[in-house]
Amino acid sequence: MVDRTTPEYKDYVLERLEVLDEITCRPMMGEYLLYYQGLLFGGIYNNRVLVKIVSTNEKHHLPEEIPYKGAKPMYQIENLEDREQIREIILDTCEGLPRKK
Secondary structure, eight states, rough: OOSSSOHHHHHHHHHGGGGGGTTTEEEETEEEEETTTEEEEEEETTTTEEOOOOOOGGOOOOEHHHHHHHOOEEEEOOOOOOOHHHHHHHHHHHHHHHHOO
């Protein structure tokens, strides 16, 4: 496993996520947090795209991974070539996340 996400991988992921408007990426301790419409839904950790586990994204049957030591498991999006699937996973993840009031 890679110790940190490479800038090249981050750029590749962001290009793949262009399927959705309003995706933002913020650096955090050598890794990157991913937001959709201001809602934190996942991140890029050690050259892996991970999304939070919620009931609304279970149907995608994604593998669970630990983003970093001591963290809760997250789902890994392994196939970054299928943009429509990426779009569905992100929208389903965000649907299950609580929104700030």
